[in-house]
Amino acid sequence: MAQTRKASRYIVPVAVAGVAAATIGLVPALAASGDPDLPEITAQQLIEKIAASDTQTLSGTFRISTDLGLPLEGLTSGLGGLAGGTGGAGGSASVDPSERLTQLVSGSHTLRVAADGPERQKLTLLDGSDEYSLIHNGDDVWAYDSKSKEVFHEKAPAGADATGAHEGPKGKELPGTPKQLADEVLKAAGDTTSITVDGTAKVAGRDAYQLVIKPKQSGSTVESVKIAVDAANGTPLKFTLSSVEGGKPVVDAGFTKVDFSKPAASDFTFKAPEGAKVTEGGAEKAAGEKGDPFGGQLPEGLEDAFGGFGPGLDSGKGGVNVIGEGWTTIAKIDTGAPVPGTDEAPKEFQGLLDSFGDKVTGPFGSGTLFKTKIVNALLTDDGKVYVGAVTKDALVDAANAGK
Incomplete structure (x- = not known):
């Protein structure tokens, strides 16, 4: 108990990394070349187009590239040493999506995604020949790690998407898509924000407008937020967050391939492979609380x-x-x-x-x-x-x- 109390006094700096991850969010990256010739549109009209977008079905591939300017590898090792938990040296990554998807806050990753309305979504994180899949189908959320052959299962709250089972947001959006990010940024915009349309772009083969959002205030670390918006249906296709420090974007997130037709129902069907270890969400949570040194x-x-x-x-x-x-x-x-x-x-x-x-x-x-x-x-x-x-x-x- 004394050691536990002592460790707790040093946890605030570790929490800073959590703030960074939450501020950035867990998101998708990439764009194609060529600037399409599109009718002129005002920032207000483009924002209204995003708000009116009702895309509920899609499938595709996106990439996320994140550069927080933080030594996350050292941070992970430090956490492993303090907690003796998963993800540290000698440990194994948890199959729980609330923990596993945090790896998206560092480096570049490729993901496949599919959605069919508010009841069915699937996200697959590709890592070489290994895959980590997160599936929301009706009342169930499943996660499967092909490398460890482990399965995580949890009942989804009513109205929650695949992320909602762990974070609580309502709505039909995919976890961490450019649309979610765009909605949050636009919701926070006001007199302190400049919003303009800055040309066009090709993203995942789609014609798109470029919405640029910048702080008017001095003292912010945000240089700009750029959102590429599908010219046909108003769906945000790409999200880029840049820092006043310059260099690589903090987040460069977007689709490399996208199809807005309805995915096959079989895409959201999951059955635990024979011999796989299945962990129920409630049981893992209880075990985590029991062993949590903090x-x-x-x-x-x-x-x-x-x-x-x-x-x-x-x-x-x-x-x-x-x-x-x-x-x-x-x-x-x-x-x-x-x-x-x-x-x-x-x-x-x-x-x-x-x-x-x-x-x-x-x-x-x-x-x-x-x-x-x-x-x-x-x-x-x-x-x-x-x-x-x-x-x-x-x-x-x-x-x-x-x-």
């Missing part, structure tokens, strides 16, 4: 963003406060637990701090800054966390103002 929950509304880590984060005196608005919004979390000296930290965590934490000081005192290309977080030595898609200076200014 336990506990985050403040309400941030559990998903932080990946479910960190006892003590829900026991803060001040809870969560939102500072600012629009693209420069910062979440302030008072953990209620001062950060101990790093000489007390487990060696795995010490390496983690050294790999992507920078010491900063100011009128607020001192703390450690954890950086990605989009989401940054400042952990002060007195136990406060400032996190957002904002620059280092914006976080330090918020901490200084909070004193």
Whole structure:
């Protein structure tokens, strides 16, 4: 128990990676060449076209390429050393989709996807000759790992898609498609946002308009969001998120092949192979809670963003406060637990701090800054966390103002 409590005091920096993953989301990448000659359209008309899109059937292939600017391999090793859990050195990846699909936050991946309305979706992650498939068919969600021959099964909540079984969103969209990303960005757009149409593109052989979204505010780490929208049916085909740091896009996600006709019913049929190990979702969840060295929950509304880590984060005196608005919004979390000296930290965590934490000081005192290309977080030595898609200076200014 003492070791468990000690480990919990060092989990906030690990949570930063979870924030980055949630902010970016789990998404699809790629585009074809050639700019089609299409009728002119205003940004307002294109947004209305996206809103009116009612695509419920499709199949195809997409690629996701993600570059958070974060040493995720070292992070994974650190987590494995602290938790002794799956995915670390010597461990095996979980077949649970809520854990397995987090690998999409790093590197490039190819996926196949199919959808037939709100009741049937299938996503297959390709890794060489191995495949990991996630299937939602009516009341059931199945996941199958061809490498380990393991099967995960869980009952789907009413109205949930394949992702909804684990994250709770309602709707007909595929997990992490450009449409989901576009909807979230457009929903958040307001006076702080510039939205324009910037030419056309060919994506997966389809004619598309390019919608460009940029922050008007200074201090955001987001340079732009570009959404390629199908000119015929308004379905977003490609999503590109770029950072003010430049270089590769943080997320470059889009279809390489897409067909909007109805997939065969057999595409969503799954039967566990003979001899496969089948794990029921409820049983795995209970086992995970029993063996979790961190336990506990985050403040309400941030559990998903932080990946479910960190006892003590829900026991803060001040809870969560939102500072600012629009693209420069910062979440302030008072953990209620001062950060101990790093000489007390487990060696795995010490390496983690050294790999992507920078010491900063100011009128607020001192703390450690954890950086990605989009989401940054400042952990002060007195136990406060400032996190957002904002620059280092914006976080330090918020901490200084909070004193």
